[in-house]
Amino acid sequence: MAARLSLNAISKSYGAGDSRVTALTEITLSLHEGEFFAIQGSSGSGKSTLLNICGLIDHPSNGDLHLNDIAITQLNEQQRCMHRRKSIGFIFQHHQLIPAMTVYENIAYPLLLNNKPSRQVRHEVEQLLTKLNLTHRRKHLPRQLSGGEQQRVGIARALIKRPQLIIADEPSASLDHQHADAGLQLMRELNQTFAASFLIASHDPLVIAHCDRKLTLLDGHMDGHIDSHS
Amino acid sequence: MNWPLIAVRNILRDGTRVISTLLIIAVGLTALLLGSGFMLSTYDSLQEIGMRTEGHVIIIDDIPEPLLGGSHQQLTLNNWQSIQASLWDDERVLRVLPRARFEGIISKGSRNAVFFGSGVDPHEEFRVHGPFLRTNGVLDPWIATSETQDVVLGVQLARTLNAIKGDLLTLQIAGNSGEISQTPVRLAGTYQSGTPETDNHTLMISLTTTATLLGTDNISQLSIYLNRHQDASAMQASLQENLNNVIVQTWQQRAELYHKVKSLYDRIFGVMGLIILVVVFLAITNTISLAIYQRRKEIATFSALGTKPARIYANFILEALLIGITASMLGMLLAYGTSHAINLSELMMPAPPGKSEGYPIFIYISWSHYLLTSLLLIAIVVSASLLATYNTTKINIATALS
Ligand SMILES: Nc1ncnc2c1ncn2[C@@H]1O[C@H](COP(=O)(O)OP(=O)(O)O)[C@@H](O)[C@H]1O
Ligand SMILES: [Mg+2]
Numbered sequence: 171m172a173a174r175l176s177l178n179a180i181s182k183s184y185g186a187g188d189s190r191v192t193a194l195t196e197i198t199l200s201l202h203e204g205e206f207f208a209i210q211g212s213s214g215s216g217k218s219t220l221l222n223i224c225g226l227i228d229h230p231s232n233g234d235l236h237l238n239d240i241a242i243t244q245l246n247e248q249q250r251c252m253h254r255r256k257s258i259g260f261i262f263q264h265h266q267l268i269p270a271m272t273v274y275e276n277i278a279y280p281l282l283l284n285n286k287p288s289r290q291v292r293h294e295v296e297q298l299l300t301k302l303n304l305t306h307r308r309k310h311l312p313r314q315l316s317g318g319e320q321q322r323v324g325i326a327r328a329l330i331k332r333p334q335l336i337i338a339d340e341p342s343a344s345l346d347h348q349h350a351d352a353g354l355q356l357m358r359e360l361n362q363t364f365a366a367s368f369l370i371a372s373h374d375p376l377v378i379a380h381c382d383r384k385l386t387l388l389d390g391h392m393d394g395h396i397d398s399h400s
Numbered sequence: 401m402n403w404p405l406i407a408v409r410n411i412l413r414d415g416t417r418v419i420s421t422l423l424i425i426a427v428g429l430t431a432l433l434l435g436s437g438f439m440l441s442t443y444d445s446l447q448e449i450g451m452r453t454e455g456h457v458i459i460i461d462d463i464p465e466p467l468l469g470g471s472h473q474q475l476t477l478n479n480w481q482s483i484q485a486s487l488w489d490d491e492r493v494l495r496v497l498p499r500a501r502f503e504g505i506i507s508k509g510s511r512n513a514v515f516f517g518s519g520v521d522p523h524e525e526f527r528v529h530g531p532f533l534r535t536n537g538v539l540d541p542w543i544a545t546s547e548t549q550d551v552v553l554g555v556q557l558a559r560t561l562n563a564i565k566g567d568l569l570t571l572q573i574a575g576n577s578g579e580i581s582q583t584p585v586r587l588a589g590t591y592q593s594g595t596p597e598t599d600n601h602t603l604m605i606s607l608t609t610t611a612t613l614l615g616t617d618n619i620s621q622l623s624i625y626l627n628r629h630q631d632a633s634a635m636q637a638s639l640q641e642n643l644n645n646v647i648v649q650t651w652q653q654r655a656e657l658y659h660k661v662k663s664l665y666d667r668i669f670g671v672m673g674l675i676i677l678v679v680v681f682l683a684i685t686n687t688i689s690l691a692i693y694q695r696r697k698e699i700a701t702f703s704a705l706g707t708k709p710a711r712i713y714a715n716f717i718l719e720a721l722l723i724g725i726t727a728s729m730l731g732m733l734l735a736y737g738t739s740h741a742i743n744l745s746e747l748m749m750p751a752p753p754g755k756s757e758g759y760p761i762f763i764y765i766s767w768s769h770y771l772l773t774s775l776l777l778i779a780i781v782v783s784a785s786l787l788a789t790y791n792t793t794k795i796n797i798a799t800a801l802s
């Protein structure tokens with residue numbers, strides 16, 4: 171299988187001098203097409219930092235990053251923006267829905283950004299709303315939703331454009347068991363149908379059980395080898 | 401995506417802050433509109449005074465000014481009657497008034513005073529000054545009805561002489577050849593302009609009397625009053641070209657008071673306006689910066705999803721425009737209402753430089769002026785917004801989202 175994403179000795183530190191904090195040290199891994207990859211580790215171990223770098227919203231201090239064999243560290247912000255638009259879907263830990271957009275608009279936005287025709291957009295958004303049991307919330311604003319509903323909208327927004335890479339930071343944190351399952355089901359479906367790769371930070375055993383491989387972070391270091399499920 | 405609707409939702413979401421921003425802009429705009437409306441009306445009435453006092457176009461003899469003055473009577477314009485007659489056919493012309501300036505001493509009993517007199521057309525003179533020269537007791541038309549000539553005095557000059565209507569006064573005038581003549585005149589009434597020089601020292605008599613007294617029917621100037629003051633420049637140019645040995649001027653070249661007051665007020669209101677603009681800019685920059693900084697997660701989310709910065713800027717500009725336009729409407733409405741209230745209440749202003757009387761405050765309402773000032777404020781809101789958006793988009797996406 172070809173590498174969707176490969177990290178070579180990625181390090182990240184914040185600040186300088188005495189207040190310098192090293193969040194990641196020499197992380198090397200590759201994520202294959204269609205792979206479900208979990209990142210474990212206690213709070214503060216560097217999971218979010220690693221995900222942000224892989225999602226092209228943060229810069230590593232050192233090391234190389236390739237997305238579909240393109241050297242990301244060489245790109246300018248405008249090019250990175252276009253890669254995020256086309257190829258990457260985010261499921262944020264704190265949902266980060268656009269407050270002034272309705273559920274429908276939040277989910278449709280990534281498709282509109284990619285200039286999809288409005289008929290296709292309508293069809294696909296409705297389909298996803300049904301699958302995530304959000305149809306009745308279509309016209310609501312994010313603040314009118316429960317935490318779990320917001321997270322489901324966040325998942326829908328990340329998946330709708332069928333990106334090659336999905337970055338998910340603790341996606342099931344605010345979901346109850348049943349909805350977490352529905353969310354995972356959707357991710358799996360996308361994963362199997364379109365060979366989308368997932369990079370998921372999670373403590374949730376349910377999520378981890380779904381993953382092909384996992385990496386444990388300990389204070390920004392890789393703790394042991396990358397494990398594979400058999 | 402329906403961006404205008406989203407902008408409206410964002411504005412409504414931030415209710416109290418938006419209201420305070422709206423009020424700052426609206427009140428600032430009201431202050432600017434009231435100040436400039438007052439300034440414009442002041443300029444206008446000064447222009448009006450200038451035009452009414454001197455005429456729109458003025459013809460004088462082309463003897464160089466330094467030769468005049470002293471105790472000589474300034475009567476140098478001859479054959480003015482033919483110029484006057486030729487102007488009557490001109491459709492643009494309303495009136496052509498001759499004025500003969502002379503000076504002397506006026507006395508009543510033991511009291512006397514130096515005066516600057518004008519020989520004028522008694523039928524027409526008091527019809528051109530409007531509210532800027534108010535007469536008291538002067539008959540219309542004001543003509544000598546008896547052997548004794550009628551004189552009309554500036555109100556303060558009459559007071560200096562302790563003279564009332566009907567009193568007999570004596571004019572002492574040096575004629576062209578230097579001899580002093582004494583003439584009895586009767587006080588026919590007074591006038592009041594609010595300008596101390598005029599009210600304290602001037603008088604008017606009929607031009608025919610002047611001619612008899614001074615032994616010449618020359619005059620000092622011919623004042624041409626037009627139907628439309630806009631025709632003054634064209635009129636001046638054509639007259640200057642067609643007439644020989646005279647200087648033709650427009651009212652503007654002689655309106656000293658207008659130019660003095662205008663340059664003073666321009667500076668006062670310019671500084672005031674600038675201060676208001678700066679205060680508004682600082683006040684809203686602060687609020688807007690904070691509001692946009694607090695939306696850094698939203699901006700970062702847009703970026704993370706692959707939105708180009710131009711789109712993000714456009715969204716915030718749209719919001720700023722909506723706020724700016726709403727605030728401008730509010731400010732214009734407020735200014736409009738206040739202006740009307742002030743105009744109706746006839747509040748008085750203190751006397752401007754060169755005047756002894758205050759005048760009622762009048763505030764102009766000009767829609768083009770309202771529009772321009774509003775656009776200026778809207779531009780300020782948009783720039784404040786752009787600045788804040790620029791600063792916020794510079795924050796690292798991951799940092800903003802954490
Ligand atoms: N913007 C930042 N500035 C300074 N330190 C940071 C910043 N973001 C994260 N860190 C530090 O980096 C380390 C890793 O953080 P993070 O990646 O958020 O961990 P996790 O997601 O596993 O909880 C922590 O010690 C955290 O304090
Ligand atoms: Mg984290």
